[in-house]
Amino acid sequence: MSNAKSLEELEQKQDFIRRHIGPSPAQVSDMLSALEVSSVQELIDQTVPASIRLEQPLTVGQSRTEVETLSYLKSVASKNKVFKSYIGQGYHPTNVPHVILRNVLENPGWYTAYTPYQPEIAQGRLESLLNFQTMTLDLTGLDLASASLLDESTAAAEAMGLAKRVSKAKKANAFFIADDVHTQTIDVVTTRAEQFGFEIIVGKAEDAVNHDIFGALFQYPTTSGEVVDITDLIAGVQSKKAIACVAADIMSLLLLKAPGKLGADVVLGSAQRFGVPMGYGGPHAAFFATRDAYKRSLPGRIIGVSKDRLGNDALRMAMQTREQHIRRDKANSNICTAQVLLANMAAFYAVYHGPQGLKTIAQRIHRFADILASGLKAKGIALKHSTWFDTLTVVSDSKDDVIARAIAKGVNFATNHEGEYSISVSETTTRADITELFDIILGEGHGLSVDAIAADVEANGSESIPASLVRDDEVLTHPNFNSYHSETDILRYIKRLESKDLSLNHSMISLGSCTMKLNATAEMIPITWPEFANLHPFCPLDQAEGYQIMINELHDWLVNITGYDAVSLQPNSGAQGEYAGLIAIRKYHESRGDAHRNVCLIPSSAHGTNPASAQMASMKIVVVNCDKNGNVDMSDLKAKAEEVSENLSCIMITYPSTHGVYEETIREICDIIHEHGGQVYMDGANMNAQVGVTSPGFIGSDVSHLNLHKTFCIPHGGGGPGVGPIGVKSHLAPFMPNHSVINVPGTNIGNGAVSAAPYGSAAILPISWAYITMMGSEGLKQATEMAIVNANYLTHELSKHFPILYRGRNNRVAHECIVDLRPLKELSGITEMDVAKRLQDYGFHSPTMSFPVAGTLMIEPTESESKGEIDRFIEAMVSIKGEIEKVISGEWSIENNPLVFAPHTQGDVLGNEWDRAYDRFYAAFPVPAVAKNKFWPTVTRIDDVYGDRNLVCSCPAVETYRD
Structure with a gap:
C-alpha cells in the first residue's frame, strides 16, 4: 500500500512536468522514430558534445505539484508585512482597476504576445501603445514619445545619452544632476556616466549654469516634494547649448504645467502610479518624450501610424533602423525589451478614467496633502517647503519618535535625511488615513478634525501649487480617452484590441532565440497577491522577509543551474x-x-x-x-x-x-x-x-x-x-x-x-x-531535452522541403534551426517577408526573420509545443513552398499570388472586387486545419516606407477617428 501511495504521489508531482512539456509519450516515440534514434538520451548523445555534458544532476529539488507550490509560496508571501506606504520617491500605492487587472494583467491574450515586429497581427497592442504615447505627449507637452522604457532611472540615463548625442556643447563632458532628484536615479545615471567616461556633477539645481555641461537633469516636483518653476533653470541650461531633461511625476502633470511648456528638451518618468502595483520595485513602464528634432536619437521603440496595402490606417514600430538589432554598436541604446504590458496597463488606466477622472484623482491626492499640511502647520509642525503636489517633508527634532509610532501602526514614511521625514499621499489615501497620520505625528488628543480642516482649505483655497505652474490646457482630448468609462465599454474595448493580436493562446510562436514557451497559469497567480504586489521597494528589509526568502531560493537555484x-x-x-x-x-x-x-x-x-x-x-x-x-x-x-x-x-x-x-x-x-x-x-x-x-x-x-x-x-x-x-x-x-x-x-x-x-x-x-x-531537477532537464527533440524533429521534416543552413555534430541542431529561403527567392522573387506574411493567413506568427542571416527564418518550437502543433506548422510551411513553386512554374505571376498579397483580411477577401489569380477561399483557408481556428489579421500588408516618411506617433486626428 505504501509503495502504491508513493507512486501516486510521484505521479501527482510529475503532473506539472507533463503539462508543461507539449508532446505526449506516444508523440515523443513517433518523433524519435522519425529521427531514427531509440531514445531521447541517444539523441542527446548525438547532439551535445560529451565534453560539456554535466556529470551530476541539478540539485534544485524534486518537482512539486501546483497546489504544494502555491501553498508554500503563500506561506512565504505572508512573511511580508504590507504597511501603508507614504515613502513616495517614485513609487506609490495605486488602485488597479479590476477590469484591467483581470482582463490585461491576468489575461494570456495580453501577456503571452511577442514584440510587434509582425504588426499586421499586433494591431491591438499597437493601438494601446499609441494611446500610451499620446498620453505621454499630452502630459509632457513635447513632440515625440517612445512606447516605454524600463524604469524612471534608466530612462534618465538614456536621457543623458541623448543629451550627449544632440547637444551642441560638443567640448563639454559633464552632466549635471540636481541634488533633489530621486536618489536611485542619481545612482543609475552615475553608473552609466562612469561607463561612458562622463563627469557627473550633483548640486543645487540653480548651480547648473555655473558648469560646463552638455546636459542637466531636474526633478519636477522634487524628491522632497517641492514644486518649483524651473523655466529659468531650463533656459539657463539651454543658453550653454546643453540639453535640459526633466524627470516628472505623471500624476502631478494633471495639475502642473507641462515641462515641455516650461521649455524642457526631454521629459521622462514612471507611469507606475497609473494603475500598476508597486511590486517591490517593478516591473513598471517609464515614459520618455523629446523634441521632434531629436527623433533619430530617441531611445526605445516608437509606434507610428502608416497605411496598409488597401489604404487603411495601420500601426507599426516606426524607424526600426535605429534599433540595436540593425545598428549594433552604433545603436542609440541596447534596449531589446521595453515594458509593454505595464505601458498597456497605464494606457488603459488613462482610457478608463479619462481626462476628468484622472484630474479628479490628482485633485483628491493634492487636497489630502493640503489638508495634512494645514493641520500640521496649525499645530506648529515645520514643513521644509511651502509648495507641494502630494509630498510633504517635515523638519523635526522628534523624528525618531514619530517614525517609531508610524512603524507601530503599520505605516512607512521616507526617512532619507537627518532631522527630516517625508510623507507622500496617493490615490489610495482616505480621510481615515489622514486622521491616522495626525495621530502618528502629533500624538493622541491633538483635537484636529479632517472635515473641519478640509472645509477651511476649501474656503480659503490652496497656494501649494504656484499660480504660474497651474495647468490651464486640456489633455487627453482624443476620443479613445473619452469613450470607455463604464466597465462594459472598457471591457469591450480591451477585448476588441486583444482580438486583433495573435498570442500564445492562439498558436505556436516559433521565434528562434526568443523561446516563446508556456507561461503556466499557476506560475502567474502569485504576482497579483497583495503580499507581493503592494510592497514599496525601499521599505525596511524586515517588512520584506517573504521576498528575501523567495529571492534567496531563486538565487541559489539559478546558481546551481x-x-x-x-x-x-x-x-x-x-x-x-x-x-x-x-x-x-x-x-x-x-x-x-x-x-x-x-x-x-x-x-x-x-x-x-x-x-x-x-x-x-x-x-x-x-x-x-x-x-x-x-x-x-x-x-x-x-x-x-x-x-x-x-x-x-x-x-x-x-x-x-x-x-x-x-x-x-x-x-x-x-x-x-x-x-x-x-x-x-x-x-x-x-x-x-x-x-x-x-x-x-x-x-x-x-x-x-x-x-x-x-x-x-x-x-x-x-x-x-x-x-x-x-x-x-x-x-x-x-x-x-x-x-x-x-x-x-x-x-x-x-x-x-x-x-x-x-x-x-x-x-x-x-x-x-x-x-x-514545479519542474524540479528532473523536469528542468527534461524540458531541455524535449526542446532538442522538438527542434530536431522540426528540422528533419522541413529539410525535406527547404535547405537547413547550419547543423552541428551528427547533422543535428540544438533547440532551433535556420531555414534558408534564399534559393527559392532567387528562383521566384518571393521574399522571406512574403513567407512571413503568408504564415499569418495560416494562423501563425512568423519565426525570426533574417536574423542572424538575411533571407532566412530561424525557428524554435520549444518544449511546450505538441507534435500536433509542430506538424501543423510544418504543413503550413510545406504548403507555402508549394505556392512558391507555382510562381516559379509561371502558374502565378510574381505580381499576382497569395504570398505578395498576404496577409488577407476579412475585408480584403469579402470585398466586391477580386482580380486575383487564386480563389478567395484559398486566400483565407489554404489548408483545412486553418478553418478550425481561423485568426484574421485586421490590416493587410503595411507600408513601412510611408510610415517613416510621414511620421505620426500619436493617436490619429479626431476627424480620422470619426471617419
Whole structure:
C-alpha cells in the first residue's frame, strides 16, 4: 500500500512536468522514430558534445505539484508585512482597476504576445501603445514619445545619452544632476556616466549654469516634494547649448504645467502610479518624450501610424533602423525589451478614467496633502517647503519618535535625511488615513478634525501649487480617452484590441532565440497577491522577509543551474544583464590594475544587443568571423586574440550558437580568451538548450545573463517585461550591481545600480521561482531535452522541403534551426517577408526573420509545443513552398499570388472586387486545419516606407477617428 501511495504521489508531482512539456509519450516515440534514434538520451548523445555534458544532476529539488507550490509560496508571501506606504520617491500605492487587472494583467491574450515586429497581427497592442504615447505627449507637452522604457532611472540615463548625442556643447563632458532628484536615479545615471567616461556633477539645481555641461537633469516636483518653476533653470541650461531633461511625476502633470511648456528638451518618468502595483520595485513602464528634432536619437521603440496595402490606417514600430538589432554598436541604446504590458496597463488606466477622472484623482491626492499640511502647520509642525503636489517633508527634532509610532501602526514614511521625514499621499489615501497620520505625528488628543480642516482649505483655497505652474490646457482630448468609462465599454474595448493580436493562446510562436514557451497559469497567480504586489521597494528589509526568502531560493537555484557562484537579480531586461555583466568585467580588470583592457571580441553572428551593450560599457569592439558552418572561425579568433592580447577585456559569445548548434570548440574558445587575460561573457539567450544538460559555468564562462522571460517562463508581455539577471564566477561577484538606497548583500559598497530598484522587477520573480519549483531537477532537464527533440524533429521534416543552413555534430541542431529561403527567392522573387506574411493567413506568427542571416527564418518550437502543433506548422510551411513553386512554374505571376498579397483580411477577401489569380477561399483557408481556428489579421500588408516618411506617433486626428 505504501509503495502504491508513493507512486501516486510521484505521479501527482510529475503532473506539472507533463503539462508543461507539449508532446505526449506516444508523440515523443513517433518523433524519435522519425529521427531514427531509440531514445531521447541517444539523441542527446548525438547532439551535445560529451565534453560539456554535466556529470551530476541539478540539485534544485524534486518537482512539486501546483497546489504544494502555491501553498508554500503563500506561506512565504505572508512573511511580508504590507504597511501603508507614504515613502513616495517614485513609487506609490495605486488602485488597479479590476477590469484591467483581470482582463490585461491576468489575461494570456495580453501577456503571452511577442514584440510587434509582425504588426499586421499586433494591431491591438499597437493601438494601446499609441494611446500610451499620446498620453505621454499630452502630459509632457513635447513632440515625440517612445512606447516605454524600463524604469524612471534608466530612462534618465538614456536621457543623458541623448543629451550627449544632440547637444551642441560638443567640448563639454559633464552632466549635471540636481541634488533633489530621486536618489536611485542619481545612482543609475552615475553608473552609466562612469561607463561612458562622463563627469557627473550633483548640486543645487540653480548651480547648473555655473558648469560646463552638455546636459542637466531636474526633478519636477522634487524628491522632497517641492514644486518649483524651473523655466529659468531650463533656459539657463539651454543658453550653454546643453540639453535640459526633466524627470516628472505623471500624476502631478494633471495639475502642473507641462515641462515641455516650461521649455524642457526631454521629459521622462514612471507611469507606475497609473494603475500598476508597486511590486517591490517593478516591473513598471517609464515614459520618455523629446523634441521632434531629436527623433533619430530617441531611445526605445516608437509606434507610428502608416497605411496598409488597401489604404487603411495601420500601426507599426516606426524607424526600426535605429534599433540595436540593425545598428549594433552604433545603436542609440541596447534596449531589446521595453515594458509593454505595464505601458498597456497605464494606457488603459488613462482610457478608463479619462481626462476628468484622472484630474479628479490628482485633485483628491493634492487636497489630502493640503489638508495634512494645514493641520500640521496649525499645530506648529515645520514643513521644509511651502509648495507641494502630494509630498510633504517635515523638519523635526522628534523624528525618531514619530517614525517609531508610524512603524507601530503599520505605516512607512521616507526617512532619507537627518532631522527630516517625508510623507507622500496617493490615490489610495482616505480621510481615515489622514486622521491616522495626525495621530502618528502629533500624538493622541491633538483635537484636529479632517472635515473641519478640509472645509477651511476649501474656503480659503490652496497656494501649494504656484499660480504660474497651474495647468490651464486640456489633455487627453482624443476620443479613445473619452469613450470607455463604464466597465462594459472598457471591457469591450480591451477585448476588441486583444482580438486583433495573435498570442500564445492562439498558436505556436516559433521565434528562434526568443523561446516563446508556456507561461503556466499557476506560475502567474502569485504576482497579483497583495503580499507581493503592494510592497514599496525601499521599505525596511524586515517588512520584506517573504521576498528575501523567495529571492534567496531563486538565487541559489539559478546558481546551481548555471554553474556560477553568485547571481544578481537587479537587471530588468536581458540587455541590462549584458550591460551589468560587462560592468562587472570592467571593474574586475580595474581592480587588478588592468583598466586598459577594453577590447571586446564579438562573433559576427551575435545578437545586436551584444555590440550595443559593449559600446555602452565603452569597450572597443572587434568582430570575429564565423566559418561556413556557422561556427566561430578558430583561426580568426586566435589571430585576433593574439593581436589584442594586452588590451583584451572579454569575448561575448552565445551558446548554443546563434546559428542553433552546439559548437564543439566552446571550451577551447574559453581557454584562448583566458590565456590572453580576458573574461568570457556567455549570452544566456539560448539557455533553454543548456539547463540540466550543461551549464555556462561548467563550460568555462565567467559571466552570463539569463533571460527569465525566455528560459524561465516569465512571459514576453507583447514586448516586455523581461528580466535579465547575471550569474558570475566568484572573482566577479564583488562587482555586481549594488544600490544606494537598499544595500544588496554580496557586492561591494559603492557599486552603482543598473536599475531603479535593488531587485529589479521583483514582482515577477515568483513566476520563475514557481516554474523551477514545479519542474524540479528532473523536469528542468527534461524540458531541455524535449526542446532538442522538438527542434530536431522540426528540422528533419522541413529539410525535406527547404535547405537547413547550419547543423552541428551528427547533422543535428540544438533547440532551433535556420531555414534558408534564399534559393527559392532567387528562383521566384518571393521574399522571406512574403513567407512571413503568408504564415499569418495560416494562423501563425512568423519565426525570426533574417536574423542572424538575411533571407532566412530561424525557428524554435520549444518544449511546450505538441507534435500536433509542430506538424501543423510544418504543413503550413510545406504548403507555402508549394505556392512558391507555382510562381516559379509561371502558374502565378510574381505580381499576382497569395504570398505578395498576404496577409488577407476579412475585408480584403469579402470585398466586391477580386482580380486575383487564386480563389478567395484559398486566400483565407489554404489548408483545412486553418478553418478550425481561423485568426484574421485586421490590416493587410503595411507600408513601412510611408510610415517613416510621414511620421505620426500619436493617436490619429479626431476627424480620422470619426471617419
